Amino acid sequence: MRLHPQLSLLVAGAVAPVLVLAVAAGVLLVRHERQTLQHEAIGRTQSAMSAVDAEIRGHFTTVQALATSRSLESGNIPAFYDEAQRVLRSQPDWLTVRLALATETPLFDTAVALGAALGPIGELNTFRQAVATRQPVIGDVDTTGARPVVRMRMPVVVDGIVRYVITVRLAPESFADMLHQQRLPDSWVIALADRNRRFIARLPPVPSGRMVSESFRAAIDHAPNGWFQGSTLEGTRTYTPYVTSQQSGWVMGIAIPASTVDAAANRTLIGMGAGIAAALALALLLGWYMSRRIAGPVAALAHATAAMGEGKDVHVPGPIRIDEIARLNDALRAASEAVRERSALQEREKQALQASDRAKDEFLAMLSHELRNPLAALTAAAHVIKLAPSGTEAAIKARGVIERQTKHMARLIGDLLDISRVAMGKVALERERFNLAKTVADVIQVWRSSGRLERHFVSLGASAVWVDADRARVEQVFSNLLDNALKFTPPGKRITVSVGPEDEHAVLRVTDEGEGMTPDATERMFDLFVQGERGLDRAAGGLGVGLALVKRLTELHGGRVSAVSAGAGQGTTFTVVLPSVDPSAEQARAPFDLAPRGATRQVLIVEDNDDTRAMLHEALAFSGHDVREARDGQSGLALAAEKTPDVALIDIGLPDLDGYEVARRLRAAPGGRSIGLVAITGYGQPEDQKRAFEAGFDAHLTKPVAPERLKQVMAGLR
Amino acid sequence: LSSRRLLVVDDDADMRLTLKLSLELAGYTVDVAANGREALEVQRSRPADVLITDIFMPDSDGFEAIDAFRGEFPRTKIIVVSGGAQFTKRDYLPDAALIGVDATLQKPFEIETLLEKISTLSA
Numbered sequence: 001m002r003l004h005p006q007l008s009l010l011v012a013g014a015v016a017p018v019l020v021l022a023v024a025a026g027v028l029l030v031r032h033e034r035q036t037l038q039h040e041a042i043g044r045t046q047s048a049m050s051a052v053d054a055e056i057r058g059h060f061t062t063v064q065a066l067a068t069s070r071s072l073e074s075g076n077i078p079a080f081y082d083e084a085q086r087v088l089r090s091q092p093d094w095l096t097v098r099l100a101l102a103t104e105t106p107l108f109d110t111a112v113a114l115g116a117a118l119g120p121i122g123e124l125n126t127f128r129q130a131v132a133t134r135q136p137v138i139g140d141v142d143t144t145g146a147r148p149v150v151r152m153r154m155p156v157v158v159d160g161i162v163r164y165v166i167t168v169r170l171a172p173e174s175f176a177d178m179l180h181q182q183r184l185p186d187s188w189v190i191a192l193a194d195r196n197r198r199f200i201a202r203l204p205p206v207p208s209g210r211m212v213s214e215s216f217r218a219a220i221d222h223a224p225n226g227w228f229q230g231s232t233l234e235g236t237r238t239y240t241p242y243v244t245s246q247q248s249g250w251v252m253g254i255a256i257p258a259s260t261v262d263a264a265a266n267r268t269l270i271g272m273g274a275g276i277a278a279a280l281a282l283a284l285l286l287g288w289y290m291s292r293r294i295a296g297p298v299a300a301l302a303h304a305t306a307a308m309g310e311g312k313d314v315h316v317p318g319p320i321r322i323d324e325i326a327r328l329n330d331a332l333r334a335a336s337e338a339v340r341e342r343s344a345l346q347e348r349e350k351q352a353l354q355a356s357d358r359a360k361d362e363f364l365a366m367l368s369h370e371l372r373n374p375l376a377a378l379t380a381a382a383h384v385i386k387l388a389p390s391g392t393e394a395a396i397k398a399r400g401v402i403e404r405q406t407k408h409m410a411r412l413i414g415d416l417l418d419i420s421r422v423a424m425g426k427v428a429l430e431r432e433r434f435n436l437a438k439t440v441a442d443v444i445q446v447w448r449s450s451g452r453l454e455r456h457f458v459s460l461g462a463s464a465v466w467v468d469a470d471r472a473r474v475e476q477v478f479s480n481l482l483d484n485a486l487k488f489t490p491p492g493k494r495i496t497v498s499v500g501p502e503d504e505h506a507v508l509r510v511t512d513e514g515e516g517m518t519p520d521a522t523e524r525m526f527d528l529f530v531q532g533e534r535g536l537d538r539a540a541g542g543l544g545v546g547l548a549l550v551k552r553l554t555e556l557h558g559g560r561v562s563a564v565s566a567g568a569g570q571g572t573t574f575t576v577v578l579p580s581v582d583p584s585a586e587q588a589r590a591p592f593d594l595a596p597r598g599a600t601r602q603v604l605i606v607e608d609n610d611d612t613r614a615m616l617h618e619a620l621a622f623s624g625h626d627v628r629e630a631r632d633g634q635s636g637l638a639l640a641a642e643k644t645p646d647v648a649l650i651d652i653g654l655p656d657l658d659g660y661e662v663a664r665r666l667r668a669a670p671g672g673r674s675i676g677l678v679a680i681t682g683y684g685q686p687e688d689q690k691r692a693f694e695a696g697f698d699a700h701l702t703k704p705v706a707p708e709r710l711k712q713v714m715a716g717l718r
Numbered sequence: 719l720s721s722r723r724l725l726v727v728d729d730d731a732d733m734r735l736t737l738k739l740s741l742e743l744a745g746y747t748v749d750v751a752a753n754g755r756e757a758l759e760v761q762r763s764r765p766a767d768v769l770i771t772d773i774f775m776p777d778s779d780g781f782e783a784i785d786a787f788r789g790e791f792p793r794t795k796i797i798v799v800s801g802g803a804q805f806t807k808r809d810y811l812p813d814a815a816l817i818g819v820d821a822t823l824q825k826p827f828e829i830e831t832l833l834e835k836i837s838t839l840s841a
Contacts, residue, residue: 372801373730376825380736383829387743394739401732 003295008287015283019276026272030265037261038227041254042241044182049243049252051178052192056152056248060136062091063154063168072099073158077107081114084166093174095149098167102131102155107164121167122151130155131162138248140194141172143209148172150200172208176201182254189232189255193220200250206233212253216240220251229258297325301332308336359527370412374405381405418476419545422552429470429556433584436506437462437499439471443478444497454708455491457622458482463500465507466583473553474578477561480546481510481574488572489514492707494622506580509573516570522563526551554578601714604645605629606636606662607680608655612703616649619707623714633657640666640675647676647717649701652692660695667696676717680705722840723747725766727757727783728799737770740829746836754783761791767840768795770832781817788818795839797832801825 066072066087071079077099084097088110096111098118104127106118121127126139130153139151149169156164179190179201191202197217198209211217215230224244232238232255239261242253297320320326384398421427444460447453467474485495493513500507517525526547554561559578565571603625607613613629620627628645630636633654640648648666652659659679666672678699679692689700699713724746726737734750741748749764751757757771769787787794796819821835 369801372825373733376799376801376827377730377732377736379826380733380740380829384736384739384743388739394743397735398739401736405732 003298004288004291007291007294008284011283011287011290012280015279019279022272022276026268029272030268033264033268034261037256037264038239038241041239041256042225042227042243044184045241045243045252045254048178048182048190048192048254049245049250051181052175052250052252053245053247055175055178056138059091059093059138059152059168059170060154062087063136063152063166066097067154067156067164067166072156072164078114081108081110084108085110091168093170095147095169095171098169100127100165100167102162102165126151126153127165127167129153130165134162140196141198141200141209143198148208150194172200173205174201176203176205179203184254185260187236187257187260189234189236189238189253191216191253191255193251193253195249197251204234216242216253220244224251230255294322294325297322297329301325301329304329304336305332308332308339355524356527367416371409374409374412377401377405415545415549419549419552422549422556427473427553427556429473431468431470433466433468433581433587434471435464435583435587436467436469436474436508436578437464439475440478440497440499440508443475443482447479447482452486454711456486456489457492457494457619457707459494459496459622461496461498461500464583465499465501466581466587467506467557467578468581469557469578473556477550477553477576478508478510480550481508481576484546484574485510485512485514485572488512501580502577504580506578508576508578511571511573513571516565516568516572517563518568519565522565522572525563526561550574550576601625601646602643603627604636604640604648606631606633606648606654606659607651608632608653609651612651612680612705616705616710619705619710620714623711625714631655633659633662636662637665637669640669644669644671645675647678647714649678649680650697652679652681652688660691663692663695663697678713678717722768722836723749723764723766724836725749725751725757725761725769727751727754727769727771729753729772733772741833741836744829744833754786757783758786758790761787761794765791766794768797768836770797770799770836773798773800784817784819795820797821797823797835797839799823799825799827799832 066084069080069083071077071083080099084099088094088097096109098109098121099107100121101107104121104124106121108114109116109118112118122145123139123142126137130137134155134157136155137153139153141148141150150172152168152170154166154168155162156166158164175192179192180203182190184190184203189203191212192200193212193216194200197212197220199206199212200208210233212220213230213233215228219226219228219230219240219242225242227239227241229237229239236255237258238255239258240253240255242251244251320329378401381398381401384394385402388394388398418427441460441462444453444458448458482495482497489495489512495513496509496511498507498509498511551561554576557578559576561574561576564573564575603620605613605616605620605627607616607629608631613631617627617629625647628639630639633656636648636650637657639645648663650659650662654662657665659681663677663679666675666677676699677697678701679695679697680701680703681688681692682703692700698717701709701713724741726734726741726748727750728734728737729752731752734752738748738750749760749766751760754771757769760766761769769791771783773781773784784796784798787796798817798819798821800822801824820839823832823835
């Protein structure tokens with residue numbers, strides 16, 4: 001079942017009891033309104049009846065006063081006649097006053113002269129009642145005469161007995177005034193009826209004495225007071241409250257048109273119906289709106305979840321205003337992210353596995369190659385030694401090969417064993433506190449002495465920094481980095497080593513001007529068995545374990561190593577960061593001297609070729625010498641005259657003086673005998689050398705000048 | 719037989735040296751070169767009957783040098799020696815037939831084996 005009808009059902013279900021309650025309340029309200037109207041109508045009816053009763057009592061009082069007349073008491077009938085005539089004139093509602101003996105003999109009628117012939121007393125019931133009860137009595141409408149009348153009978157007691165009865169005839173219409181005073185709406189009917197169910201007065205008027213409606217009569221017969229639903233004489237459907245007077249037995253009724261009563265109820269019912277309809281409509285609307293608010297995002301989420309399964313982006317458009325659904329959305333997003341991350345991770349792991357597989361494969365190939373090559377050389381050398389007589393050049397050379405290749409193999413095997421020991425965690429560090437700068441300088445010095453740095457410009461910038469580490473392992477780390485730099489840096493380029501404190505750490509950097517590498521390669525290069533591109537030289541080969549060893553040893557010390565390269569051909573900088581410590585007091589006092597770089601000399605270069613001059617200048621300055629330069633012989637001599645150099649490098653083919661001439665003049669100058677003179681020529685023929693020595697040169701260099709040859713020559717001079 | 723010229727190509731100086739000495743002891747005239755380009759130059763001035771060459775491993779341009787030799791000196795026999803070996807996924811010493819040479823030899827090898835191959839090829 002869809003959400004929308006469910007929600008509508010829910011809202012409708014919530015509204016239903018309220019509706020039932022509202023209907024019940026409406027019914028009660030209508031009933032209450034009707035009752036209120038009824039009570040109010042009954043009240044008015046009673047008050048109208050009371051007014052009639054009061055009027056009757058008023059009439060009684062007036063007649064009573066007449067009854068106590070002296071003249072009547074004394075039997076002076078003519079005097080009383082006059083008295084009655086007077087009172088009659090003051091009572092507009094009175095038609096006539098009649099006097100009769102209690103024995104039912106008429107005495108006079110004010111309508112005719114005293115003594116004139118008189119009509120019958122009329123209806124005798126009230127007369128006799130008055131005599132018997134000695135109380136005034138009001139009669140019913142009498143229509144037997146010329147006009148309808150209502151008689152009032154007043155007994156007159158003289159000397160303890162009822163002697164007379166005064167009868168006052170009233171016009172029934174006179175009661176209509178009291179009905180008028182009720183000020184009822186025009187559509188209403190108010191009526192006063194007598195004991196015989198005949199109208200005394202009515203609004204709108206009907207002739208007095210006419211019988212009341214059937215329904216009214218039935219109601220009065222049923223109960224003296226009450227409320228009935230019936231029809232008026234005019235045929236209007238009405239609700240009629242009525243009361244019967246205790247005093248007169250007359251009945252007062254006020255007929256309210258049913259339409260008036262029902263209109264009120266109808267108004268209430270219509271209002272209620274409209275309210276219910278509005279509430280239902282609102283409920284449905286609310287249901288629809290809520291379902292849209294919920295179902296929309298839910299549908300979008302369902303769509304997004306399906307998209308997630310297909311590995312697409314999870315995107316739910318628009319803001320979600322329902323917290324639970326927003327949370328669901330968030331959870332879904334997180335799940336999607338997690339799924340994507342997991343698959344990415346799996347992909348990375350797979351690739352890493354493949355790469356590691358490939359690296360292992362290549363390593364095995366490389367290992368095979370690296371071990372088989374020296375073995376091949378060794379086998380061949382052994383063959384030569386077996387065949388060649390000892391002492392011959394071939395045998396001597398073969399012995400050299402065996403020596404070199406066994407050393408080479410020993411180193412390879414050493415590396416292999418190291419890396420496996422480190423990998424298995426079998427390397428125990430023998431920590432001691434030492435100056436890293438001093439150790440690095442010592443290593444460089446040893447390498448320099450062995451000639452391994454001959455083909456490059458290796459410089460060291462060092463500040464004392466102390467580490468708590470295994471000195472042999474740290475030496476191994478640096479040696480591997482330096483070896484790596486030498487392998488990948490073309491001869492003649494520089495390698496810069498720096499070591500010193502940086503932010504609580506000891507930092508060692510080895511920067512080369514070698515082949516450099518791509519950023520991707522810098523990440524992988526510390527992995528085991530990964531090799532750089534092979535150079536032209538077999539020396540560049542290796543097992544690919546050197547840098548892996550550097551990384552593992554550094555990490556064993558709680559340090560880290562990184563490589564940065566601006567790209568292929570841009571050189572590489574390796575940085576090793578180790579935790580630094582404070583030196584012991586004794587160590588701190590010991591002076592820190594770097595290994596000597598060799599004596600600094602004043603060197604003068606006289607060379608017209610810009611490239612050669614710059615190269616020589618750089619090489620010499622790099623070795624720590626003070627260098628000055630000149631483009632021709634004359635300016636060279638001038639510079640020498642300012643300050644006599646220790647060494648002068650002089651090109652033979654200068655534009656002005658030739659190199660031989662410059663050399664002769666320098667030698668001849670004061671202090672010139674001690675200058676070390678080096679000739680630079682484009683030709684290396686023995687005759688050239690001979691000429692040079694004759695001109696006073698101490699040494700001879702052939703262009704292009706190799707750095708290591710320059711160093712040799714410089715070292716050979718005094 | 720002693721007039722046969724051999725050309726040894728290897729980037730390792732000690733390998734060049736020991737092979738030259740061994741083969742000279744066997745009576746051959748031996749030239750050496752450190753790489754393919756140098757070998758071609760030597761071959762042009764003093765043509766050898768048999769080329770004994772290393773293939774730089776792995777991913778080397780050694781095969782290009784062999785191709786160049788094949789094109790320019792089709793009569794020269796070629797023996798490839800290499801430290802490579804066969805592994806599950808990659809073959810670092812392919813069959814001689816596959817790379818168009820006359821024989822292959824895996825390092826290390828006995829000099830006698832090499833001499834046999836040379837004499838077979840140059841017979």
